[in-house]
Amino acid sequence: MSTNKDYKWIGTRPIRPDGADKVTGRAAFGADKNLPGMLHAKILRSPFAHAKILSIDTSAAESASGVLAVMTSADMPDLASEMGEAGESAVDFRDLSHNILASGKVLYHGHAVAAVAATSAKLALAALKLIKVEYEELPVVLEIEDAMADDAPILHEDQFTPGGSKDKPSNVAAKMKLPRGDIDKGFAEADIIIEREFTTPTVHQGYIEPHAVTASMSASGHADIWCCTQGTFVVRAMTAKVLGMDVGKIKVTPSEIGGGFGAKTTVYLEPIAVKLSEKTGRPVKMVMDREEVLRATGPTSASVIKIKLGATNDGKLIAAQGSLKYGAGAFKGSPMAPGCMCVFASYEIPNFLIRGxxxxxxxxxxxxxxxxxxxxxxFAMESLMNEMATKLNLDPIEFRLKNAVKEGSVAAYGPKFPVIGFVETLEAAKAHPHYSAPLGKNQGRGVGTGFWFNIGMQSSATINVNESGSVTVITGSADIGGSRASMALFVAEELDISYDLITPLVSNTEEAGYCDVTGGSRTTFATGMAVVKASKNLVANMRKRAAKTWGIDIDDVTWEDGAAIAPAAADKQPLTMAQIATSAAKTGGPLTASASLTAQGAGAGFGVHICDVEVDPETGKTDVIRYTAIQDAGKAIHPSYVEGQYQGGAVQGIGWALNEEYVYNDKGVLQNFGFLDYRMPVANDLPMIDTVIVEVPNPSHPYGVRGVGETPIVPPLAAVAEAVNNAAGVRICHLPISPPRLLAEIDAK
Amino acid sequence: MESVQYHAPQSLEDAVPLLKEARTTPSRILAGGTDLLIQMRAGVKTPEMLIDIKKIPELTQLEMGADQIRLGAAVPSAVMDENAELHQQLPGVVEGMELIGSTQVQGRATPGGNLCNASPAGDGAPAMIVSSGQCVIFGPNGTRTIPVEEVCTAPGRTSLADDELLQEFIFPAPKPGQSDAYLRFIPRNEMDIAVVGVAANITVDASGTCTAAKVALGAIAPTVVIATDIAALLVGTKLDDDTLAAAAEMASGLGSPISDKRGTTEFRHRIAGVLTRRVIKIAAARAGERLQ
Structure with missing residues (x-):
């Protein structure tokens, strides 16, 4: 199923350029930046989940030993509500500002209220205790449906549901409706209808590296920011907006990143560090601890999703209805819309209605x-697909094949699919030996599929050729999963030179051309496109140099094996890249090439996961004993890092399914604020995650790339749940499938 | 924590003046530090003086005698795990310790530290109790010996005086037909804290009849619960399914487990029964193998 074209470098597995530094501890992460005279800042956080701030008295803290500055929201401009792009999703800059430092109200336990910069972290922490905040406690609302109730405590008095009451504020910040056909008619024609409600808990991305930043504001008002982020340009844009600065006055330099998974596409600390640096004239460092990460940075939404599904006896879906409710946390902006767009995206369904x-x-x-x-x-849709397959007495993959979207299908969210690989991925899963392997006692198997759009957005790349003929490729796309290796492979393939001659770099916002965040599974696709385009520009330039040297027309010069050749002129010896580089001064100066673009045609990704579990029926404990992730990559540039994405997504999904959840008390205080009790799977909780890379090339990319980073977290929830259903004879609709919950389900059989 | 004095005495004799000082200076004994350092970082414990006992030879010795096994309080768990003879003699005690933390933590965690941390969910204590461990307590006035179960008095509290330290454990060598086992329940497979932990020490004769038994349960009460009624029930039986089911039911009625983020009261009761039945079976099978 691989592409027919043979490549020298694309599809090989060289060692990643950042590998040695990472395994030897030399790599610098967010907390590793230190500067002379640096201060340390700490944040005072709300002890209440919902309260009015009546007053803040910082005077005692300001005069405390070692303290140089104290900051509250009063130090930031009062922003009007204004939506802006923030990586993959939109953000209201006023909300962003109020999340960074609470203004008027605290909206969750751990909400930042004030910050102190001092000569040591210890003194900063001591000074926090001297800040006097008067609160008026308000009723707390933690559950989605409670927050939607008429008499719910209201978080924002100025928030009204679009299309709803204009007088009565509401916690429902947005609604969405996606219709097709006639669902009443559809359900009337259905032979089998199933309707169930599913819930998932609040879960955190669980990146190992806590948020960290060092900022230094110069006397001339130019801010330097060093931080761990998935997008330096988004940090720049957000910090500028929140502090009322021009983006040209802010330089953001990325560190290596210890995990982001989407969450490091916003800011919590950066504007505070910049402002405190401005106030003190000294560099300011801020590092969160794990408790702060779990209490106060963005997890993903809890959800309540109800789906009704209708099929005919011949195994065709005929109608579907979905109600998808997502908890946004303290400010609007849950991923409700992509959830609605994805829920039925994998199947051809003539009649549906989706509400979000x-x-x-x-x-x-x-x-x-x-x-x-x-x-x-x-989780909801695939669970129902599995149940429906059982009711229809169809193999679950066969049932999906009967309904799968393919080239030309109109996606539930609107556009017509170009070439996609869902059918090929399903076929690969069906043919995999795992799918037909025997199972033992208390064991069960489940499948789940997943879809993700993937995105393009803006990218830039610059290639500089050294006088020896080696090259540096510079982008502004944070490398969160091996993308530097992929960039080097693109250059190696295009220039037809060795991977070892290429140094791929991720540079800061003043030295790299603009790149949107590393998110949406876009970097190898879109920044890769810019790198390929820059490489082609460079080859054209080098052919021109050779033509000039030889005194022939550029059209008579081709590029092969890392050298310019003149096929029609037998007397011209090939000019290698090193030779062209060495003589560049005489042929027009240094060799550099750049390209910038807005990438179009990100190919949708489809994945199918097969999961086997063994359930202990006496304790409710589930062990995943075999797992295979199968996904269309379009074309795997560096297969090891594609497999790594499949494995990582599968593991995060397994954790989400089995044990991960935020446990709050009724006051809204998180009880499990560390990795001991926020239970992500550890290595010996997991089997080796087997992978199969399906390659149905994306026609919009020069090498056929589709994004691969996100799709793999979509199938596992339903795959694990169905495996548990089959092992224990239950029907799981609520996550996580923790031992007490599963034991209760087994009891209720 | 403003500043902390750190002392690492090289002998018990050198420790005496420090222990005397500990009568008036808030102090903690530092063994592996896998609990203490985290508690200090979290501000839960704020000692002004740390007495590191890892340099005292008596505390890091593991001696396999014909009649008794002497286990220094500061012997790292990894050293216990690597000792094949200890595995033979006290498999349950080793199991209790080797479950604690990660591989890295295993290199530091100690049985003395685990016991004196006095967590209701401590994995070390139940097996040490059922295997009739005695603790040698050292202080300025010499040593005294008490059973393991008399060390922990409440969560985070021990019966040791401010000027005492736990020197070593002494276990009687198991007789032919006697062995122990420990099982705990956690939602994951490692790096977690017991929802319930159960240890059993079982002696069987050639006919398969249980002639002696001890069962202890952790994490269902402020301190380890010694289930004497279950032991009495087992003795004289062949540990058949009905007996084990009765033992499990009794175990499910023991203690006063709390509901928290790690498990509900009801779930802990259930699991106590399941583990009790399973751990008795394991200990009895091992005991049977030791008859030859």
Missing amino acids: FDVVLNKPKVAAYRAPGAPMAA
Whole structure:
């Protein structure tokens, strides 16, 4: 199923350029930046999940030992509500500002209220205790449906549901409706109808590296920011907006990143660090601890999703109805919309109606998490697909094949699909030995599929040729999963030179051309396109140099094996890249090439996962014993890192299915604020995650690339749940399938 | 934590003046530090003086005698795990310790530290109790010996005086037909804290009849619960399914487990029964193998 074209470098597995530094501890992460005279800042956080701030008295803290500055929201401009692009999703800059430092009200336990910069972290922490905040506690609302109730405590008095009452504020920040056909007619024609409600808990991305930043504001008002982020340009844009600065006065330099998974596409600390640096004239460093990360940075939404599905006896879907409610946390902006767009995207359904609700409640504002909104939607839809297949007495993959979208199908969210690989991925799953392997006692198997759009957006790349003929390729796209290796492979293939001659770099916002965030599974696709385009520009330039040297027409010069050749002129010896580079001064100066673009045609990704579990019926404990992730990559540039994405997404999905959840008390205080009790799977909780890379090339990309990073977290929730259903004879509709919950389900059989 | 004095005495004798100082200076004994350092970082414990006992030879010795096994309080868990003879003699005690933390933590975690941390969910204590461990407590006035179960008095509290330290454990070598086992339940497979932990020490004769038994349960009460009624029920039986089912039911009625983020009261009761039945079976099978 691989592409027919033979490549020298694309599809090989060289060692990643950042590998040695990472395994030897030399790589610098967010907290590793230190500067002379640097201060340390800490944040005072709300002890209440919902309260009015009556007053803040910082005077005692300001005069405390070692303290150089104290900051509250009063130090930031009062912004009007204004939507802006923030990576993959939109953000209201006023909400962003109020999330960074609470203004008027605290909306979740752990909400930042004030910050102190001092000569040491210890003194900053001590000074926090001297800040006097008077609160008036308000009733707390934590559950989605409670927040939607008529008498719910209201988080924002100025928030009204679009299309709803203009007098009565509401926690429902947005609604969405996607219709097709006539669902009444559709359900009337259905032979089998199933309707169920599914819930998923609030879960965190669980990146190992806490948020960290060092900022330094010069006397001339130019800010330097060093931080771990998925998008330096989005940090720049957000910081500028929140502080009322021009983007040209801010330089953001990325560190290596210890995991982001979508969540490091927003800012929490950066504007505070810049402002405190401005106030003190000293560099300011801020590093969150794990507790702050879990209490106050964006997890992803909890959800309540109800789906009704109708099929005919011949196994065709005929009608579907979905109600998808997502909790946004303290401010609007849950991934409700992508959830609605994904929920039926994989299937041809003639009649459907999808409704979505974006609901605010007293939890931290959600942030993006790998295919935002899609895993919850797929948990519900794929669970029903599995149940429907059972009722129809059809093999679950066969049932999906009967209904799968293919080239020309109109996606539930509107456009017509170009070449996609869902059918090929399903066929590969069906043919995999795992799918027909025997199972033992208390064991069960489940499948789940997943869809994600993937995105293009803006990217730039610059290639500089050194005088020896080696090259540096510079982009502004954070490398969160091996993309530097992919960029080098593109250059190696295009220039037809060795991978070892290429140094791929991720540079800062003043030295790299603009790149949108590394998110939406876009970097290898879109930044890769810019790199390919820059490479082609460079080859054209080098052919021109050779033509000039030889005194022949550029059209008579071709590029092969890393050298310019003149096929028609037998007397011209090939000019290698090194030779062209060495003599560049005489042929027009240094060799550089750049390209910028808005990438179009990101190919949709489809995945199919097969999961085997063994359930202990006496304790409710589930062990995943075999797992295979199969997905269309379009073309795997560096297969190891494609497999790594499949494995990582599968593992995060397994954790989401089995044990991960935010546990709050009724006051809205998170109980499990560390990795001991926020239970992500550890290595020995998992089997080796087997992978199959299907390659149905994306015609919009020069090498056929589709994004691969997000799709793999979409199928696991339903695949694990169905495996548990089959192992234990239950029907799981609520995550996580923790031992007490599964034991209760087994008891209720 | 403003500043902390750190002392690492090289002998028990050198420790005496420090222990005397500990009568008036808030102090903690530092063994592996896998609990203490985290508690200090979190501000839960704020000692002004740390007495590191890892340099004291008596505390890091593991001696396999014909009649008794002497286990220094500061022997790292990894050292216990690597000792084949200890596995043979006290498999349950080793199981309790080797479940704690990650591989890295195993290199530091100690049985003395685990016991004196006095967590209701501590994995070390139940097996040490059922295997009749004795603790040698050292202080300025010499040593005294108490059973393991008399060390922990409440969550985070022990019966040791401010000027005492736990020197070593002494276990009687198991007799032919006697062995132990420990099982705990966690939602994951490692790096977690017991929802319930159960240890059993079982002696069987050649006919398969249980002649002696001890069962202890962790994480269902403020301190380890020694289930004497279950032990009495087992003795004289062949540990058949009905007996084990009765034992499980009794175990499910024991203690006063709390509902928290790690498990509900009801779930803990259930799991206590399941683990009790399973751990008795394992210990009895091991005991049977030791008859030859």
